[in-house]
Amino acid sequence: GENVEQHPSTLSVQEGDSAVIKCTYSDSASNYFPWYKQELGKRPQLIIDIRSNVGEKKDQRIAVTLNKTAKHFSLHITETQPEDSAVYFCAAPADKLIFGTGTRLQVFP
Amino acid sequence: NAGVMQNPRHLVRRRGQEARLRCSPMKGHSHVYWYRQLPEEGLKFMVYLQKENIIDESGMPKERFSAEFPKEGPSILRIQQVVRGDSAAYFCASSVSTGTTAGELFFGEGSRLTVL
Numbered sequence: 001g002e003n004v005e006q007h008p009s010t011l012s013v014q015e016g017d018s019a020v021i022k023c024t025y026s027d028s029a030s031n032y033f034p035w036y037k038q039e040l041g042k043r044p045q046l047i048i049d050i051r052s053n054v055g056e057k058k059d060q061r062i063a064v065t066l067n068k069t070a071k072h073f074s075l076h077i078t079e080t081q082p083e084d085s086a087v088y089f090c091a092a093p094a095d096k097l098i099f100g101t102g103t104r105l106q107v108f109p
Numbered sequence: 110n111a112g113v114m115q116n117p118r119h120l121v122r123r124r125g126q127e128a129r130l131r132c133s134p135m136k137g138h139s140h141v142y143w144y145r146q147l148p149e150e151g152l153k154f155m156v157y158l159q160k161e162n163i164i165d166e167s168g169m170p171k172e173r174f175s176a177e178f179p180k181e182g183p184s185i186l187r188i189q190q191v192v193r194g195d196s197a198a199y200f201c202a203s204s205v206s207t208g209t210t211a212g213e214l215f216f217g218e219g220s221r222l223t224v225l
Contacts, residue, residue: 001167034213043200043216044152089152095165096142097214099152 002027004092006100013080014108021103023090024072030092033066033073036099038087047088048075080107111136114183115201115217123225128188128195130220134203141184142214143169143176146198155199158184191224198222 003026013019025033034049050057050064050073057064061080066073077084085107091097114133122128134141143155154168158178169176173191178184188195198221202214 043218045216046213049213096154096157098154099144101151 002030002092002098004090004098004100006090006103008103009101010104010106012106012108015080015082017080019075019077019080019084019105019107021075021088021090021105022072023074023092023100024070025092026071027092028068028071032093033064034091034097035062035064035075036089036091038089038102040086044089077105080105082107082109113201113203113215113217115199115220117220118218119221119223121223121225122191124192125190128191128222130186130188130199130201130222131183132186132201132203132217133183134201135215138203138205138215140204141178142202142204143184143186144200144202146200146219148197152200155186188222191222193224196222196224 004023006023011019031052035047036044037047038044048059048062048064050066052068055066061078063076085105087102087104089102090100113135116131120128139159141158144152145155146152156169156176157165158176160178161180173189175187186199198219200219201217204214
């Protein structure tokens, strides 16, 4: 079955700096890779996703890159703000989404 | 279009009691997933259902846990004889499609179970 590994588990950055979170997956048949953001006490919400027919996708300060050969994908947040502080989860599909273990991002003003 | 609705939002049970968690998927979604999140941990897949069918229950403990998604009404996750280790947030999610062409999962607000 699909196995998803996510690094780092915690990440602290200064406001305005960039943050990068990386994930690897095992099932070469996977072709959909979402990133979810979960604020404290709230539900996970999709922030960006990418399908395997593209290598990069951007949405304002957020971008995701995908390397299908190496089976890894990354989330990039530029110009971080305190409201970006949350736990971020990557995921890859089997017949259901398998989530990474999460990265707790703290952005200090 | 209402989102994924879960109830109760908070549930307190004593050891040995039963917990029933309900989930109504988004309108037009026929795929329902249950995930468990222990404090400070990630989202662990439990079970995937379509109407009247359990498609994948590989993440669900063999004993005390069961799930259903009847033809009419919400999906129900049932935990019998709860123990303290069952204390967690249980998230339901729904989607239009699945598999390796999986689309976005829409999550409910979660049901937070506390076992005393």
